[in-house]
Structures are given as C-alpha cells and as structure tokens.
Amino acid sequence: MSDNRPLRVAVIGSGPAGIYASDALMKSGQEVSIDLYERMPAPFGLIRYGVAPDHPRIKGIIKSLHKVLDKPQIRLLGNINVGEDVTLDDLKKHYDAVIYATGATDDRELNIPGGEHTIGAGKFVGFYDANPHFSESWSQPAESVAVIGVGNVGLDIARVLAKTGDELLVTEIPDNVYESLKNNRAREVHVFGRRGPAQAKFTPLELKELNHSKTIEVVVDPEDIDYDEASMEARHNSKITDQVCTILENYAIADPKNAPHKLYLHFFESPVEVKTDADGKVTGLVTERTTYRDGKVVGTGKLTEWPVGDVYRAVGYKSHRPADIPWDDRQNVIPNVGGRVLTEGPTADGIAGVPGSADPEAELRETLPGVYTTGWVRRGPVGLIGNTKGDANQAVANLLEDVAQGIGFQPEDASEEGVIELLHSRGIDYTTWEGWHNLDAHERALGEAEGRERKKVREIEEMVRYSSGEARVEA
Template sequence: MTLRVAIVGGGPAGIYAADILTKSETDVSVDIIERLPAPYGLVRYGVAPDHPRIKEIIKALGRVLAKPEVRFLGNVDFGVDVKLEDLREFYDAVVVATGAKADRELGIPGEELTYGAADFVSWYDAHPDDPQEWPLDATSVAVIGVGNVALDVARVLAKTGEEMLTTDIPDHVYEGLKAKTITDVHVFARRGPAYAKFSPLELRELNHSPNVEVIVHPEGFDVDEHGMEHIGKHKAQKMVLDTLANWVGRDPVGKPHRIHLHFAEAPVEVLGRDGRVTTLRTERTHSPNADGNVEGTGQHTFWDVQGVYRAVGYRSTALPGLPFDERSAVVPNDEGRVLDLDGRPIPGTYVTGWIKRGPVGLIGHTKSDAAQTVEHLLAETTPTATAREPEAVDAYLAERGVDVATFDHWERLDQHEIALGEAAGRTRVKVATREEMLRAGR
C-alpha cells in the first residue's frame, strides 16, 4: 500500500523531505501544503533580490516538485483551510516544515520603536501578505546584528533604487527605494570582529557598490587572545576578519552612501519621540573569557539615528494543534518526532527544518536534518488514513472554497514573471499580490 505523507511548508526543508521520501525504497505519495501560491519559502522571500546567484537552488527544488509522486498544494493555509486532525484522515504521516519568519527580540527599552529585519526583507522581496509601503524617510539608521541578514538589510538600505532596478523587485519596491533619503547605515555588533558571523563572500560583496562606501571603525576593533583562539578554529571567520582588517582606517573616497561597521557595541536603549526613533544608546563591551560572551564596560555612546532594524535572528511561531516551546521557539521533538506535553512521541507527526532545530545552519544542514526525520517516519509509520486517494483531499478543499494553486499554476506564474522581466530588460519581475499570483497561475 502506498504511504501517504503530507508536508506542511513548501520551502527547502519541506521539499528536501519530499525528495528523500521519494528516493526511498518505500512506495510513497507526497502532498506539499503551502500557505502561499508559490513554493520555495525563504529562497523566494528571504534572499535579497541583488543576490540572484543564491536562488539557483530553485532549479533543483523545482525538479523535486515536478516528480509524479509529489503534488504541490499552494494557497492552502494550515490551521485555517485545513487542520491537523483533518490531515490525519487523508495521510498516514504529517511533516511540519514551516520554518521561521518572525524576528527575535532585543529585550531592551524602546524596542517597540524598532523594525524587524524579517519584516523589511518581506517588503523588499514582495511577500504577498505584507504591506507594500515601507518608511524610508530617515537620513541615518542602525542595524543590530552581524549575520548575513544584517548585511542584506544594510546593503539594501544603502544602495540606490536604480542599482536595485536590475533585480526582480516590483514597482512598489523600486519606488520606495528610489525615494529613500538614507545616507548612512550603522551596523552594530555586540562582540568583537573575531566573532562576526558574516560569510566571507557576503562581506566582500558589501564593498562592490559604486554608490556605497564601507567604513570599519577602529573603536572596538580589537582581537584578544580569546578571539585569536576562536578564529583559529573557524576558517571562514578568519577570512572575515582579514577582510575587515584591510578596511579599517581606509581613506574615504567620497561615495554618496556609507555603511559603518561598529564592533563591541551592545544596544541598550532606543529613544524616540512621537513614535519615531531619535537615538540609539549603546555600551562598549569586552570579552572576559573564552566563551565569547561579553560584558559591558560602562562606556555609553548616543547615536543620532532615525530608525533601528533588529537583525538578531529569526524565530518560529506556534502552529494550531501542535505543542510549542516558547523559550526555544521550536516544536518539541526527538530527532524530528513531535513530542507531547509529557515528552511522548505523537504518532504520525514529525518536524524538519528550522521549526525543528531553530534558525541555524545552511542548506546542507537542512538536507541532513530532513534525512533524520524521514528515517524515523519510514521506520515508524503504518497506513492509518481512512480517505487515502488524492482526490479526497481535493474534494475536501474544494468544499471549503479553497483556491488551490498547483505546481502547474506555479509554472504559469513563473513564466508570467519571466515575461514581465523580459519586457523590462530584466531576468524577472516578481508579482507582488496574492490575487495577481493566483490570476497569473490560472
């Protein structure tokens, strides 16, 4: 008997799980249930538009979705259009792979005045469920964080709208970036440069814009014995440190926009007036021991900025019908088996990706993560579904009035976006609203 599996989430984690399932010796039928009318999750809606190279992974993911054993059911909202108990009627196992889209918090006074990096990324990546306006009327802004998302946010805030017009951004994003008044973007790291989490390539690309100057401030740019020990164990971070060191003290060349990198400066308070940011207060830090943690020195600096962006990590959110650990922001699990409140595995219920392990790791981690979950699923799952035919799911969704977007719909939308791009002399122009996505897919 064919094993029926539902995967909730059409990003890389869910698609990799589908790929591993279909390559197993077990006869399987997989439905990928996705809230949006388009697949690929954060590859489509989390990668900066001026990094099309990274989106090449979509080609490999698309080959999985095109497999005859796999169906894509887009525009289906888990918990609204279909509940977990409903899925148990149609599937022998359910794998949740919904990732992480919310922003982690800083936990400092005035945080309510700040912007989440994930929200800004959703805006410039034209997420169909997010507003099409974004306030960009500041002159100087701060970005808190030292990961690649922080670099993406800083780079997009600093670059001109004309530079970004070569990418897949739709008109409303271009108009917003074209009208922005930002000249200076200050990026703050709590720790020293030896602990920066930028990837070497992402960091070097920061310096490629003809309109943006990168300034590494020497204050706080110290590498003590603990930092040297750390980079000795991490080759990529040594490459990052070498790049940063080459930029410290460079003579300015007079470009109109600047990205300032500040190390050993921890945000402690955001000040504002009439609901708008006026000042960020930071405290100089130092690392007292080898664990990389920092302590404040009591030396404070007040920065004249009109906006603050939090880029300190993504966070998963709770899902209807599933337990959730608010502290670690994951679904409690044992190697992908979802655990109930008593720590016992819930039959036929699994997780993979960031909702399983937290928002850490690269694509390679996602593949191995999915393999671990699928191994347990195949070893433990027996046929339990009572309505086993795919048509039963289709009929259920049709009765509820759900306008399902299939993989055929996505391929038509994909071609529509490529055609829009060709007309504008670009590779693609992204469709920005759910209604237009569904119309183009039809």
C-alpha cells in the same frame, strides 16, 4: 498501512526544509506519494521571500529544488493555509503521516528600554521581497539609521538601505518596492555587533560584495579589529571566520572611497537603549563599549549615543505556531525529539547554540503518532543548508521506522483524489506545480519587457490567476 499502495505523507511548507524532507522520502527506497502544502500561491518559501533581491546567485538553489518538485511522487498544493483551510484532523483522514516544515518569519524582540520602537528585520525583508503578507509600501525618512545584528540578514538590510532605488531596479523587485526605495533618504547606515570581528556571522562573499556598489563606502574602525585567544583559535579552526576577519581588516585600512552613502560596521558596541522623543519617534541609539575578558565579551561602562532616526533589529527570527500542534513557548519551536513531535514542550533537541535549551527528559515523554517536524520550526532559526538536510534525513528516518512498526495515522481515504475532492468541496482555490510554471513564465515576461530576468508578482489574486491559467502570459 496497506501493502498495495504507496506511503502517503503530507509535508507542510515548500521552503528548503519541506522540499529536503520530501526528497529524503523519495530517496528512502519506500514507495511514497507526497503532497507538499504551501500557504503562498508560489513555492520555495525563504528562498523566494527571505533572500535579498540583489543576490540572485543565492537563489540559484531554486534550480536544485526544481529538480525535486519535478519528480512524479510529489504534488504541490499551494495557496492553502493548513490549520484554517484544512486541519490536522482533515490530514489524518488522507495521509499516513505529516511533516511540519513551516519555517520562521516572525521577529524576535529586543529587550532593552525603547526596544519596542525598533523595526523588525522580517517586516522589512517581507516588504522588499514582495511578500503579500507584509507592507506594500515603506517610508524611510531618516538620513541616519541603525541595524542591530551582525548576521547576513542584518547585512542584507543595511545594503538595501544604503543602495539607491535605481541600483535595485535591475533585480526582480516589483513596482511598489521600487517606488518606496527610490525615495530612501538614508545616507549613513550603522551596523552594530556586541562582540568582535571573529564572532560576526557574515558570509565572506556577501561581506566582500558590499564594496562592489559605487554608491556605498564601507567603514570599519581600526580599533574594532581586535582578537583574544579564543578569537584567534576560531580563525585558525574556520576558513570562513578567517576570511571574514581578513575582509574586515581590509575595510579598516582602505582609502576613502568618497561614495555618497556610508555603511559603518561597528564591533564591541552593545545596544542598551533606544532614545525617542515625546511622540515616540526614534532620536538615537545608546550603546555600551565592550571588550574581551577571560574569554567572554563584557561591558566597559563607556556609553555612546548615536543620532539615528530609525533602528532595525536583526537579532533573529522566531517561528509562528502552527494550528493544532503542541508548542514550546520558551523556544518558539514545535517540541520534538529527533523530529518526532512531543505532546508538550520543551523540545528535546534544543536550540543550537543555546546551552540548556533542551529537555534531558524529553525522550521519556509521549509523542504524537504520525506527526513530525523539520527545519527552523523544529530547531530554531539557525544553521545552514547542511543542517536543514540533516534535520530532514533524521525526521524521515524516524517516520519510516515508526511506519514499519505500524505507528501513524489510519487514513479513511488515502487516495490522491480524496484530498482534491476535499479542497473542491470547500471552494479552496489551490495552486499546483504546473501552475507555478505558468506564474514563472508570467514573471519572466514582465522582467523581459524591462530588460530584467524577472519581475516578481506580489498580489495573491494575480499569482493565483496566472497559476490557474485564467490569465494569458504575454510573450
């Protein structure tokens, strides 16, 4: 790299992982010029399209991400599909390095008989968060539904299903989401986890807030409140785990609320089969009762069939393979060691919480010079913000170490104008950070007209139109 220009880096994905990587680059002391590529016309990734609309508090993180994108060293280039609109070979001509932070939005499968008849959490989340790449409408004819998975995504789905459309109308949902949810017929929502309360992955605040809705009564069977020695130790070692267990215990002994919608949290019930009729319509979910034994959760052989009409699976997300990049098919991540992309899988880092998922010999394999990865597409869809920041810091540190040793791309045109000329030559209608401010103002104006903070725009064409300034924002 020439000494008289800044380090040029392309970051793919404008969710938290990509923005934290950009922030780490800008804080490194190295003079940098960053282009943040985003497939959607609007930034923020999972924060905009993966957080339930009735949790605006969580979306407050956007304020901190705003501060990063406001910095002059970074430029947002939205509505660009890297791999189709521009390729990795294109990026090599204009940057010294590239960081892939494309996240995870696909649903993992549920490998039980009838599992193919379940509904992936990501599809429902994409619908109610107005992601244009997912369904525009949602039919919910069943009065009793099941949600498999005791994490925050499962809790979000259960809560949205248990609420009325009018309760959600005060949020940022657009008209198409409200029109579908107001016809929701679910009266019973059953959430199932194969392990006990101490192993649930809820956050305490979200779990406690379930009871704030006047239409929802949370029901926990007192028999599900059980702990073995390892569970008690987990409570002792984690304040969050202890809080979750305490909240669940309070639900188990609470007086009936007589709310119209019941939200049941079931523990020690492992899904074993989804029942369907001759037409493939779901008629029930069969679970096996589990128990603690020698520090593990094992089946007891006792089966229960729950008469539900739909089954949602919230058993984890998986990443979609970016074009032009090596892929670990077993773990659904970009193979890497410390964020350096390997020429082949599996990954050296492994998947957090999955024993044996790392390749101990990965560090001996060849890496792709100038190509790095961070976030969920690097390590799998696990971990909180702290993990994401740690991943970003490590990947950036390795990138800078390589640059110092002359490892990276050899760009033909590293000017900021060169990429823009490329986009114009291909007729790509990209959006910018300034354009986001235009779209943001439009969404806020739509919301203000209905007494809301914001009303989200779903259609890509409309997002691009307001971002470009072609449409006038109504005051």
